[in-house]
Amino acid sequence: MLVHTATEVLAQQAPVIPNPSPGVPRELQDFGNTVVAALKWLLLVSGVGGLLACSIMIAIGRRNRNQLAQQGIFDAGFVLIGLALGSMAATLVGIFAI
Numbered sequence: 001m002l003v004h005t006a007t008e009v010l011a012q013q014a015p016v017i018p019n020p021s022p023g024v025p026r027e028l029q030d031f032g033n034t035v036v037a038a039l040k041w042l043l044l045v046s047g048v049g050g051l052l053a054c055s056i057m058i059a060i061g062r063r064n065r066n067q068l069a070q071q072g073i074f075d076a077g078f079v080l081i082g083l084a085l086g087s088m089a090a091t092l093v094g095i096f097a098i
Contacts, residue, residue: 022097047082047086053072054075057072057075
């Protein structure tokens, strides 16, 4: 009897697990857009501030402080890489979306 019941249970078709495509809940659409817009604005303001700081380092390090000027040039590269990644963020994430 127990073997017969176990066989019937195992023979039944497994339930189908739903796999919906990703979508934004209506309640969170505006909030998500606001957060992304604020982060983009913060990235741009930080990028301007970072490039200004690097420019000041280069200007100050021009005479007798060449190490400071070199550090300013080196750091400007990191600021530009950060800005490039930030501008491509949505595209990069979109590549991996299912």
